[in-house]
Amino acid sequence: MRADLDIIQEWIPAGSRVLDLGCGDGELLAWLRDHKQVSGYGLEIDPENIARCVEKGVNVIEQDLDKGLGNFTSDSFDVVVMTQALQAVHYPDRILEEMLRVGRQCIITFPNFGHWRCRWYLASKGRMPVSEFLPYTWYNTPNIHFCTFEDFEALCHQLQVKVMDRLAVDREHRHGWASRAWPNLLGEIGIYRVSSPRAQDHRIAV
Numbered sequence: 001m002r003a004d005l006d007i008i009q010e011w012i013p014a015g016s017r018v019l020d021l022g023c024g025d026g027e028l029l030a031w032l033r034d035h036k037q038v039s040g041y042g043l044e045i046d047p048e049n050i051a052r053c054v055e056k057g058v059n060v061i062e063q064d065l066d067k068g069l070g071n072f073t074s075d076s077f078d079v080v081v082m083t084q085a086l087q088a089v090h091y092p093d094r095i096l097e098e099m100l101r102v103g104r105q106c107i108i109t110f111p112n113f114g115h116w117r118c119r120w121y122l123a124s125k126g127r128m129p130v131s132e133f134l135p136y137t138w139y140n141t142p143n144i145h146f147c148t149f150e151d152f153e154a155l156c157h158q159l160q161v162k163v164m165d166r167l168a169v170d171r172e173h174r175h176g177w178a179s180r181a182w183p184n185l186l187g188e189i190g191i192y193r194v195s196s197p198r199a200q201d202h203r204i205a206v
Contacts, residue, residue: 001027001028001031002027002028004083004084004109004169004189004191005027005028005031005083007167007169007191008028008081008083008107008109008191009028009031009032009035009036011079011105011107011165011193012032012036012038012079012081012107013036013078013079014036014037014038015036015037015038016036016038016078016079017038017039017040017076017077017078017079018032018038018039018040018077018078018079018080018081019040019041019042019043019069019072019076019077019079019080019081019102019103020040020041020042020043020080020081020082021042021043021065021080021081021082021085021095021099022043022044022045022065022082022083022084022085022088023042023043023044023049023053023058023060024044024046024049024052025049025052025053025056026042026044026049026052026053026056026058026060027056028081028083029041029042029053029056029058029059030056030057030058033057033058040059040077041059041060041061042058042059042060042061043060043061043062043063043065044060044061044062044063045062045063045064045065047062050062065082065085065089065095066089066090066091066095068094068095068098069095069098069099069101069102072102073102074101074102075101075102075103075104076102076103077102077103077104078103078104078105079103079104079105079106079107080099080100080102080103080105080106080107081106081107081108082095082099082106082107082108082109083107083108083109084109084110084111085110086108086109086110086147086152087110087111087146087147092147092155093155093158093159096108096155096159096161097159100159100161100194100195100196101196104195105164105193105194105195106192106193106194106195107191107192107193108152108190108191108192108194109189109190109191109192110147110152110189110190111146111188111189111190112147112148112149112168112187112188112189112190113146113147113148149166149168149187149190152190152192156194159196160196161194161195161196162194162195162196163192163193163194164193164194164195165192165193166190166191166192166193167190167191167192168187168188168189168190168191169187169188169189169191170187170188170189
């Protein structure tokens with residue numbers, strides 16, 4: 001399983017109900033089903049990924065995340081997951097609110113545009129960063145809302161969202177004392193577990 005998904009699964013309790021937004025080929029949900037008896041759904045828009053989900057026996061719904069999660073009732077999932085998609089939706093604040101409406105807890109990952117390599121690229125070249133981790137140029141990138149850890153945590157504060165756990169990892173999904181001390185400078189990817197105020201009294205155990 002992908003390194004980031006292996007980290008995420010540790011925060012998902014056995015037997016829980018999970019919604020995976022932008023679930024890709026269903027790798028996470030299939031693993032959770034087989035190893036943690038987790039049930040749930042994946043939302044995906046790419047036809048090839050949907051076909052792979054079906055092959056894995058993963059429950060998948062074709063859905064554009066920018067259209068919201070109105071087809072799900074409040075508190076219908078224990079955990080809502082969204083990996084590497086927050087920066088690609090049109091309204092990240094709205095999707096975060098929707099995630100916290102339908103799920104008691106949310107796990108979100110995104111690239112950190114405040115990482116030192118991004119800062120150095122902008123300062124030295126005067127152009128938007130292009131790298132192995134951010135391989136697109138400014139005019140063809142699917143990432144339309146780059147943010148930093150500080151930006152995301154400011155949004156959480158604005159929406160009264162509680163940050164329960166945070167990992168700042170590199171592109172190999174390793175983390176150490178340096179990234180814990182200076183996450184916004186040294187973390188390339190943020191992995192967050194958050195909950196809304198109304199969920200505080202009903203927190204699921206991990």
